[in-house]
Amino acid sequence: MSLYSIGEVARICGINPVTLRAWQRRYGLLKPQRTEGGHRLFDDNDLETIRTILGWINRGVPVSQVKGLLEGSITPHPSGWSQLEQKLLSVLQEEKTQKVRQLIIEFGREYPPESLVNNVLRPLRTRLVSNASTLYLRGLLDGVLIEHAVMCMNAARKKAGTKVLLAGWGEIDRTELWLEAIARSGDGLHIDLLPDPLQDPHFEGVQAKLILLWAEGKLTSVQRTRYLHWQQLGLPVSLLGSAAVLLQTPPDEEPDAIIR
Known part of the structure; x- marks a missing residue:
């Protein structure tokens, strides 16, 4: 599992390091590891927690209530995007998978695919991984999302578009590939998706644009x-996910050296 400095986490999640420190010390929302020098180190689970916190705060939940949400002791009052998320969760908890399919299709007609993915589907998956008892529901949801992604890709191919290859590299959350396919389904792309992540990819000769x-x-x-070799060859490879953010950012110049 990867480890990240507070500066890297701030850039990946788009949040100020001062805020991350406050979440840890004032509200007890985070429990990062420490280096021998006392600097904070966050892992991938911490990133998921931070994204969950941001999701609730962006939907108007006071930060003082977030700890109760993380612990499951209080229930958020749904509004906006969270209302759609809560509606999906309710039918998912009843294991009404056909109704989940119908709701996602309905939401897809009303909202841009990228907004639906980033504001409803990804937050719901994050919410379902916070508790071992909900992993089964997350599995059911992932199956529906894969079906929906296939439907979106097939629909896109009925119109003129650009041939695109979508693949994973190394250890990843595989469902993210299908979510990315849904998010880009309105971009006029004909997506060919490789469901199994590649460990040693070679793209020389690939015909995709x-x-x-x-x-x-x-x-x-x-x-x-x-990756740098592909760039030198002029191959049209675009890196996605947190690796893309980390690749474009310099080393943290101040790794939490002042306030610990």
Whole structure:
């Protein structure tokens, strides 16, 4: 599992390091590891927690109530995007998978695919991973999402579009590939998706006009070299996921050196 400094987490999640410190010390929302020098280190589970916190705050939940939400002791009052999320969760908890399918289709008609994915589907999946008893429901949801992604990709192919290859690289959350396919289904793309992540990809000779490559965490030195090689060859490879954010950011100049 990858480890991230507070500066890296701030850039990946789009949040100020001061806020992250406050969430930890004032509200007890985070429990990062520490280096021997006392600097905070966050893992992928921490990133999921931070995204969950941001999701609730962006929907108007006071930060003082978030700990209760994380612990399951209080229930959020749904509004806006969270109302759609709550509606999906309610039918999912009743295991009415056909109704879940219908709701996602209905929401897809009313909202842009990218907004639906980022504001409803991804937050709901994050919410369902916070408790072992909900992992079964997350599995049911993932099956529906894969079906919906296939439907979206097939619908897009009925119109003129650009041929795109969508693949994963290394250890990733595989459902993210299908969510990305849904999010991009309104962009005029004909997506060919590789469901199994690649460990040693070779894209020389691939006929796609664009190669979307989803990777999570820090690229290894081998991966970084490979990606730079593709760029030098002029291959149309676009890196997605948290790896893309980390690749574009310099090392943290102030790794929480002042306030610990």
